[in-house]
Amino acid sequence: MTSSGFPWLTALIVLPLLGAATVWALPRSQRRIVRHVALGFSIVELALAVGALLAFDTSASGTHQLSETHAWISSFGVSYAVGVDGLGLALVLLSVVLVPLVILAAWREQDGDLDRLRHYVALVLLLEVFMVAVFAARDVFLFYVLFEAMLIPVYFMIGVFGGVHRRYAAVKFLLFSLAGGLIMLVGVIALYLQGPGGPQGFLIDNLVGANIPVTTGRWLFAAFFIAFAIKAPMFPVHTWLPDAAENAPAGTSVLLVGVLDKVGTFGMLTLCLPLFPEASRWAAPAVIVLAVISILYGGLLAIGQKDLMRLIAYTSVSHFGVIVLGIFAFTSVSVAGSSFYMVNHGLSTGGLFLLAGYLVQRRGSQQIADFGGLQKVTPVLAGLFLTIGLSALSLPGMSTFVSEYLVLIGTYARHRPAAVVAVVVVILAALYILLTYQRIFTGPVRTGLETTPDLSTREKWAVAPLVAIMLVLGFYPAPALDLVREPAKVTLELISVQDVPAGAAQTASATEGSNK
Template structure:
């Protein structure tokens, strides 16, 4: 049996890349096997990731495990350094779960053009390599290279295989991302110069705890944060996302929003906070305001959308607001909730995009107004869409509820106004989800949709694993929470902030006071700040 000393992460990075090379190299006579090869490679990657996760010590999830460190470009201090804590492992698992489902969903895409499909699935596998690598990178320069390199396959996936506005959407995505990345590069170089240098001068472990001048730290933080806010995306630097999601193939939008955009919030959590703790505390109040605006703005615009894929994109702007809010509320509960939210958002939004792709294929239109009454002719499709939508609005019993609840109660302990306003996003989510479901699936069946087929066996296999994970983690979230709880505590220590006093004690004192006032209790309750229950 392979142990934790096996180069798991390097293997996980290399396998999809080799798979992409095989797909591209298939001779003309064997190209009918493109789909089988791609899905087989992705399933192998999933099995390897599960095997790697089995060697991960959950009890020590706050430390980076499965680590590898090798010299890469010692002249500039860059190393090949990889390792994962519980959060990184969870996001890698999300990546390798979604990739085979996206490939399976694309089984009949590209109108039977096998050569075109070959390029599409190969780019998906290349993208999987970058997704795994960026969540494992422990060298700031390596992280930056991967952060920029993953733009290449996404650009071609949108620009070559998207809809009518694909070139505009691809260029807009690229320009936004490159602008943020170039600003971050300046900060990466400045950070290296502030450190001790040497052949491992970009290692994150060597850069944490530097005594930086106040404004130097703040400027570097802002450079990193801007790049991550664009990637996330946050208001007001989010405008590339709706265009990309509306134009890209549904599978590309799935990976773009459900996984790649997590690089932004993951970077905030694993780079901004530990590298720039003082600047993080300084900027937190403004970032919390921006997060709350993102929650409400994204939800309100989602309600008014006529394009189904664009609507789902705006819901993600709202959900990322919750994730950023939890990160910068600086409580162990909110940070753990945000980490878990990144995974759960990938499940619910990934399912919504894939189901939206099935709907668009059947109708030949993305406009919500072109649907109606589908639950009568395609009940399985309607039911799965409803479950995915209910997960997006954080219905109790589904996994997203657990993470959103943790974010809100953790934020409430730090900033009650922010938490109260953010709760409005939950109400708005119910409106945009249920309104969309009503317009697409209820009412009389449109004449054009009378013969709409329900989910096929292949399509059911695409969405069933995601629905199952939402349900299982909704009722038993412990395995995932065990991965994110300790990293949240470690992050809080790195930022130099402690959890506020538990609000439970305050509530208990209030209950005791009410009981005493009504004569049901003869005891008194101390009002000292240090009292606990």
């Protein structure tokens, strides 16, 4: 499985690292171009990712491609092994699409303090290194290292650049994640001892199918799952997310919720399920219950939020519930739907956070009650907010609809009650999105908001690509589904569950669904 040809993934990992180093190394006199340099790096990275997509054989998206394997710490059995299947590639693409937008949106943040902004964009690029690498990691140890190390840039992004309670939020975020990660560490160590061992003993390919005793397997599953559930975040270990999102700068929230939290669900899908098939089947009922609780709880709490950022955070708790539900429903439709949902959620929530960031920047407040009537003053902002809001409530025509539909229909085939309860998510989402839109954008214009400027060209450009991608994938989801459908089937084979063909499995392309 050693590499042949251009090392796409390594290049994707190294380039942002160079970018971060360059940004930090820029001499004082060149501070002015810091943003341009960072944006340049992120756009080249995007181009590189498109190159990787072209090099990727979509017809075999269930296998891991673009692979490279090198010995790293052979006495621990650790290799530097990267490779992506369709899902990994989709999430890598999501990450590299969001980063330039975040940099663009942060253009005037930090009150024009270019020195602080320099640190911020450098941290964003550093985070991009970890995001790309973690979705490409094919070695459990490497995955763990990246899983933990990526906390540090986020910790600083929240703690240094965040809002009023940034210290509390940053520490809470770090301690929750570290606690989860350390529990996983015990699992990682014990897993190695269960596997074949040797200098490549941590390669996922060598560990899959290891003959793990039932009890041990369940313990190991729990160690990994808790870490991922904290990361995702699921009820009842979600409490760090609202605080983090409330206090982090909008751009940080985009990456935190849009990409980083996906590492949790990605980990469930690519580590928990294939490595511990028996334990996954054993735990599935409990996980599904938790997922359904997350869906309802997150949705209900979102409706009650006064703070815009907290609201979006709770909507994510709800959406992550849907993703986890789809994963543990164990049908190829639901798993593919969840995979696609991960990408869509990143686009949709990313967009919401960016727009919320614009609003907060204009008003200097995150309280929804401080807004009102903005539709008349800032029609473009209002329109974009409504569009992206509708994607969050999975309006047909948006890519989110396709994925939510697939998850629900796939789940319905196996766990009818769970799917029925989970459908409530649609109503809850409509409530929290439309109520928020109503409070912020309709009604009489609040005093002090009459002269609010509408979006600048730069700000529009930071959001428009997201809307475009969601619309394109909403009407023509085939390319994305091609990437995720095969990996879903492979996963189901690995956990040796008989696939239940969903009633509408043949509509998996869902084009007709979106054209309703």
